[in-house]
Amino acid sequence: MTALTFSLKAESRQRIDVSPLTPDNLAGKTVAEIGAIPLQTGNRQVPTGQLFTIEGDDTRTLVFKGATAKLDYLGKAMASGEIRVEGGVGSYLGLHLNGGRIVVVGDAGAFAACEMKKGEIVIRGHAGDFLGAALPGNRKGMAGGVVLVKGDVGDRAGDHLRRGTLLIEGNAGAYLGSRMTAGTIAVLGQVGDHLGYAMGRGTLLLAQPPVAIPPTFNDCGTHTLSFIPLLLKGFAGLDTRFAGMGDALKRVRRYAGDMSQLGKGEILVAAS
Template identity: 45%
Template sequence: MSGLTLRLRDASGVPVDVSHLTPERLEGLDTAAIAELMVWQGAERLPLREVFTVDGTPGDTLTVETESTGLWGVGHGMTRGTIRVTGPAGQYAGRRMRGGLLEIHGDAGDHAGNGMRGGRIIIDGNAGDYLGAARPGEKYGMEGGLVLVRGNAGDRVGERMRRGSVLIEGDAGSWVAARMRAGTIGILGTTGSGLGWAMRRGTILLREQPAALSPLFRDNGEQRLSILALMARAWRELDGPFAALNPERVQRWLGDRSVQGVGEILLLKD
């Protein structure tokens, strides 16, 4: 495989800020120059060569190999190219991403996709809490792009989310889509309490009956919605169960009516 490979030397879990290591920011640098870039590891600012082993030549793809959960901000603000993480991606993976592809062959930590506006994150393992969510004090969570989680996700998926899609093949925790403004969250597994709390707009697509649905979501009966065909067609290129989805009939709840919300919870009926 062509491109640059960085292998994290330290496996202890000390945070390593890699938010400045994106394909476009490394463009034009040779391997020697990259090895001399400075990287924060914990409270120390070190040359990259002391934190990572460096292989290959810089290109459109950057591979980061790690056994530590310490990576921080991988893919921050990236606009193009591919970053492939082998192992756990740590916190804030894909934060403020604008384009390109972030592949995580492992778990992602908390706050993945925070402030994301474009591009695609594929997480082969599980995602932590606050996936695509706003941090405290931020007006919006995710504002575009697509995140696919092949495993499970933690609590507060898509909190204050405004645009884009979060697709979870497994289960999600509590407070999914809390205070959501718009966008799409698809979950094929189970969901916890607080689903759609204070949600104003947007779509939650479920395959499993929600464990606890607020009475402030009003049942609008079984529907056939053409928009689902458009969404499903966009998911065809994804590998896995979302690609195979052919949603026709859904049960539709609208809420959260406590905030005059018209967000929709759709339960697949086929």
């Protein structure tokens, strides 16, 4: 069997909701049936077969070729299987993801891994604002799983994060880990302003010192934390730089906060 492949026929002038195209939804369907599935694009619905050339027969593994930032909601509520994207994607990648694996060889838009529950997402390019966050107006963000971003991420990554792990190998924007209640966010690059804003619980692990530690975080001194190498070693299967950095990140300076909230969160900065 070969992976079920969707090749975009032409650049779309409208955004396309590709949420119906997941391994769970397509299981047991023929190529003809899949081609007849309507996709919302702009203010109308168009059959999948008019937008994509469809090849292959293994619905457990989907491949999107020639993908662009106009493809929204890719992998929405997916619970099993794998999706590989050759190119970039739009907003809401992996929204409500409940299992399986998504790999994007390109960039992702805003709200990637939004309210994700389980599974794994790998973004080999950059990600937009609100990575692993909650939908606007909601207070429950990402609740499980692992997200790896090889590039930079925008503002508010991990906003309202409840559980799970964000691994960011590039830089992160402002308000990293804002309002998070649990979980782990690790960053190899620089971070923006207002780090850990209104954070109640959870861990922010930084390989480089931030420009400033917020005044509502207390300096708890330097510590050697043996759990960090064990935590990072567990991500070896993701082909990430974090997996081999246990020793470099084991000795950290710890800041507790946000004291304007519960004050049970922590910022751990690699000690020089």
